[in-house]
Amino acid sequence: MKLPYDYPVNFDLCVIGSGPAGIITALEYANLNPLKKVALVEYGIGNQTENALDNSIQINNTINHHPPLECTNKGFGGTSATWGGRCVMYDDIDFIDRPILNDGCTWNLSLFKDIKPFTTIAAKYFECGKPQFNTAGIPALSNKPIAEGFKPGIVTDDKLERYSMPTRFGKRYEATIKTQKNLTLLEGYEARDFSEPNETGKITFLTIREVTTKKMTRLSAGAFILAAGAQESTRILLRNSLIFKNLTTPPAALGKYYQGHLSGKIASVKFSGDPKKTNYSFEKDTDGTYVRRRFQFSTDFLKSNNLLNTAIWLDNPLYFDPRHHSGPMSFMYLAMITPVLGKKLAPPAIAHSITKGKVNKVGAHLGNIVKGLPGSLIKPAAIFYKRYCTTRKLPGIFLFSPENTYALHFHAEQIPFEGNCMKLDKDGETLIIDYSLTDADISSVIKLHDVLDKWLRECGCGELKYWFNKDELTSAIKNMSKDGLHQSGTTRIADTPDRGVVDTNLKVWGTDNIYVCSSSVFPTSGQANPTFLLGTFAARLAQHLTEMPVNKSTGTTEKSYQVAALTL
């Protein structure tokens, strides 16, 4: 909706950003509080691609970080327009301080315990089935190892990732939002500046700028939630240093400790048992939700060995390398590198993870396709149907290996490192992102591959085959790992403003009524993709604001909705 300039713009709650975090918080709060008025302010108009926000971000390391346009989507529904829908739970270890984190674990297990009840609400929004992230209770998986001979111990195989539809939050919740009478969606407005806080930290209004006309309007609310994604929520706080005037300085952690995940492949696993007993692909939970298992490492082992939380899952060999001799894989690779078609099949960041941006040995790929006929065409056609023509989409493609050999994909925690940061350029607008991998990040990934290798050998289950010489592994990881999609750390939770930016209820330190609901509040990145946990925090925040009525904080009453707009 467009804001008429005589529209009453006084709300109980103003949520900035309509990605998964914004939509869950706004809808939950509006439902829990039918007499309260909620505004959901969204910058993007329609399915926006090129936009001024992304164009004013400068990434200093383009090897390890995707360009801004590939990292987020601006528009109703946010980045869920292209996300993969992988819902993963954080682990206990992510909330436990370890020396390797350099004092960077500023949340704790009691908070983890506190948010767990909200996973049920989050799972409903993500449409990923019940919030159970292990094999127990799933008949197809319980009591079956990932591969014949595997025994759980310091390495585990019972953790699960679950898959959303994938739910595109804009499309999925558009009708619900329209019928929610106390919720107003304002599209095409950029949240700009907060008013100066009073002595207790209360902020009374936010200036929003219409994207097309650049007209400024004041929007008053009892509370404000920044749910604009990690980069933009951080940028808004950096630009609004005035809101911290009740602290001696803005929190030192603001914009710092930026993390994502190390991700890539350095080895294959060759299992020694029956290939047909290897659990290499997706399974379905009883309600049809796709789930998949992975190798992880026990909490005690990671703690006592001071290593970073890491998941390693079975994968296909590299698509671009025709030495896999698979007709279906070659067919899919050629489809992905075909201009126009490739863009329709996957968002750029995902396409890059498959093709590595390479046009490689097309002739040899064609040879694989011919040799593999008719399977080279039938298999991709079946996959295409399941992936693009059904409501619950096949989340990915994993092909059976008769040799019982699979590539291993690692997805690893990154150390909260102060030098990885977001900061404003001299113009006060451009967001500069410094991002790199530390030696400790990389060495933990290598060590955990060795641990997995040793464990599989001890079980008599299999062994790893490295793709690189040992002395090449560090540089291989440095060159292959690329993130920017899973952004955390820059507005982290902590018990004091000296260590973090928001408190455990996500309220910005030094203010009384600004909250951040973004994965930027996560002080550690764990092995998990962040959005499911973010949805859990969003549901909890809606509940928290309900218990602590936002109107009380400003002393406004229901009548105050009728205050006329102030156009600047």
Ligand SMILES: Cc1cc2nc3c(=O)[nH]c(=O)nc-3n(C[C@H](O)[C@H](O)[C@H](O)COP(=O)(O)OP(=O)(O)OC[C@H]3O[C@@H](n4cnc5c(N)ncnc54)[C@H](O)[C@@H]3O)c2cc1C
């Ligand atoms: C290709 C890709 C695949 C991914 N796959 C997964 C996955 O499988 N699993 C997973 O957990 N995560 C995945 N992610 C990450 C996931 O998409 C994000 O974690 C999630 O979308 C974050 O939700 P959010 O609501 O915080 O932010 P977003 O979804 O980014 O939404 C933020 C919204 O705020 C709006 N906004 C920004 N600034 C302003 C402003 N100043 N004023 C008003 N509005 C503003 C934006 O336009 C946007 O619509 C993926 C990301 C990408 C790019």
